[in-house]
Amino acid sequence: MVMAFGTPGRDPEVLRPRDPAEACRMKAALGAEGVFVAGGTLLRTQWESGAAKMPGALIDLTALPALDGIAEEAGALVIGPLVRLSDLVRSEPVAAGFPLLAEAVRRIGAPSIRNLATIGGNVASRTGDALTALLVYDAELIWRTERRTETMRLEDWLADPGAGEGFRLLAGIRLKRAGAAAGGRAGRIAGGFRKLGRREAFIPALVTVAVLGRLTEDGTLAGVRVAAGGGSAVPSRLRAAEAVIEGARVSPETLVRLGEAVAGEYRPASDAFAGAEYRRRAAANLIAAEWFTLCAPDRKEGEHDPDP
């Protein structure tokens, strides 16, 4: 079988940096001819489809074990970008503290892909399904450049990746624990993540939504965060939707208002297989259904609808 990508008969050079600074130097020197690679699952699909050419050099980030692993910090969890998706799904601290992230990652690709693909690659793609979940946890990204380390809110980076993007390297994803974040109000943190694809499994998302908030005693949600993405859409927070849900009771009227809010601010992707209007409706419905489910009086602890 002949693969249709790359320069025929020529494999790219594989560079193994010794530390993140060297990786950045390599990238700066090579420009477009050098590409960071870890699992390589997304790159492979781009090469195969012709969406991207195989570059002259692959800068192999798996040579940097410091970027692997999940570490506890004071009031936060720091996930290394080299953590494989399958390891992330199995992580107890992630499941306990950030279940929407685990749920989002569990639905990416297929097992063989999750065994190779890394969370760093999913984030760096700017359209990965994990981003929708990370947004409602208000994650921070730790970046390494040749000389220093800087931290940026994920939401800010998605809104504007800034200059020099290619010359910095994702070094960590910081998730603040809920107790340290909002504080004050009583009640359990509750949320849900839903993914819609064209098939039940092993399918890129058309729409992803995540809803997170603190259940109050009167059956409403407070401190609400809502995010949506899917396909080639860069995920984003939906502030108007958050405002509708915040402190409100579920009713046909509020559900309809929520749908209008989502339709007003969600910017879906569109392609030959699913149009923007369909995706907009689906996002509105899925967010509303999540809110409806979270606030349903008969909802049992630990119960969740596994599918959208």
Place this chain on the structure above:
Amino acid sequence: MILTRETAGGRWRIRPDGPGKVTGRLKYLTDLALPGMLHGVVLRSAHPHARIRAIRTERAAALPGVRAVLTHRDVPGLNAFGISRQDQPVFCSDRVRYVGDAVAAVAADTPEIAERALGLIEVDYEPLPVLDTPEKALSPDALKLHPHGNVLHRSEYRRGDVDAAFAECVHVVEETYVTPRQMHTYLETEGGLFVPEPDGRLTVYAPTQHGLLDRLQLARILGVPEEAIRVVSSPIGGSFGGKDELNIQPYGALLARATGRPVKIHHSRRESVRAGLKRHPMRITMKTGIDASGRLLAHRVRIVADTGPYATLGAEVLNFATEHVIGPYRYANLDVEGVSVYTNNGMSGEFRGFGGNQAIFALEGQMDRLAELAGIDPWEFRLINLRRMGDPGPFGQQIAQTDGAYQVWVKLKESPLWRERDSLKRAGEASASAQSGGAARPPWIRTGIGAAMVMHGFGLGYGIPDPAAGRLRLAEDGRIEAIFGYEEFGQGLFAAIEALMIDTFGIGPDDLRIVVGDTDRVPDSGSSTASRTTAMIWQALRRMEQPFRRKLLEAAARLTGRAAGGLTLAPGGVADAESGVLLIRYADLAAKAEETIGAQVHFHFPTTDLERIGAHFLYSYAAVAVKVEVNLLTGRVRVLDQYHAVAAGPVVNPMGYVGQIEGGSGMALGFALLEDAVMENGHYLTGNLDTYLIPTIADSRGTVAVEPVEELPEGDPYGPRGIGEIGSVGLAPAIAEAIHEATGVRVSRLPVDPALLIRRPEDLWKAVDGR
């Protein structure tokens, strides 16, 4: 009785080729390799429609490691192929008509060099307007894709006066049904190994559904006698009709001949999508009317099939669709017309169901719509019009009589799934959220149950050469060889032959050797297509049984000094008929017999006497019920449970029978909900399996209950009917009806677009609140 491992008992045999396949131990033909073999690749057209001004291969030929670069100038024989009509160029010379058209081929030392050489071949194209719909191709000012124009074939059938009848109808339904360009998606993409032999012959190791026909086609292309070619064509990693026509064989054969070295070709999935066959996309418009009692007075049908650039079996598929849009019902007046149109889209051709899938989807859609208009239960409505034992076939032709249609109708009506629908209806909840397994569903989940009737003709039909043959032989080593020109492509051929041989002769599985898929060894049994194979093996064995048994027993009698009448065939050898004591092993019989013991038979597939090309004589029937749920949040549909009643005569191999129906229904599920090779301006938008979606195991939920109706009329001489295709037909219309039951929405285009079923937020919450 539902057919399962338990109910089949001892007849549930592990298929002989199963372990090798599930462990990956089996070598397919595309796994073969030889030392020193070259790698072949094909240059496909850059445009869906263009004139070729010039082809320059010098730079490619000069690349080190390149052993041959071939174009239309290098075809010694006929530069064309096609099972039915040879209008597809092996290599295009002055015109390309689709993106899979071959312009050149390269053989090189490595796949990488071959691929690089393709990039060095210079082709000057002059792009032409792309005829990417049948409507464009039929317009009077469209460029002609072939000298005779853009119509491959027209078909028609008329009886009575539909216009007059419509005036009498109490209810009339008019609807247009649109079906997708489904891909076979066999696991093993097209490929093979082509080996020049020292004696000057060529051995072709490449999958096909009819080795002898490939041999004929390749002999024409190479300009050599058929005997100079040997085609080894089994085992095959799936075909579903898609490998019946030639694919890579002309290129492998020409490259091997040009270089004198073995050449291997194996398509990537992307090239398989680009060059390979698909199911004909069809647009079927039906206008159907009934009288006050629900009787069908008039049925007008117009079929437009997009056959792509070349003929292959497009005409035959249209003929089949024409027969099956009439289907298993009685009509007072009929007016059916079909046209199969050449376009610059992908190649359409043979695919499991053969035009029946599209036809029955449309026809059953009409039945459900009419029943609703008339206020009659949809299943009872079908019975009002169902053809019964003694009725002629769809064209009024003489057919082999069975009461299969009624038998499966009754089975479905009595099935647990249909009873569940009745009870839901009675409770007035059929379209509302149902309770299932005791757990409450979220309010946006709606369930529904629908059903469909299927008629499926098998065999190639009247007027088409449809030979059958078989040979039995006691080989030198004592194995009994069953020799047929059929192919194993996953459908369970070996298991069927083994079951029939054991059941017919009482021998053991270890006494048997199955010989198929090698043109040097097999008789012309016809193609392994059209659901015909198992039936033809059964009929061949029925003809060979007595002579072969007699010869074996007589030889044994001579050698043992016993009377032939007191002997019987048994596992291991010939035994005393009364005591069962083994008297002589087959190996000893073979060694000591004075002459070869064998039998062979040639006959023709039974046909009707109506002189109408493709009209069938033998039919299978099925009834399918399905339960689906529709998620109003997203419009997505999930199949929850299926029931299939199949009337096709005796079950030859229970596991294979269930497998054919389950596998077929999986393809129908894809056809209904997921699969479409989408094209834009003659280019595929779905170039690989990341966008062309087949069902995963997560999409294939619930049970698939299969209930065979084995009973045939007294004295029926034809035995088991075909079941290879019928399972792929009925699920799609049943799903469409179940969706209607769940949501009130009628679906007439496949695959179902969730955008039709998703509720707008404001409607959704009203609906949810109102419950």
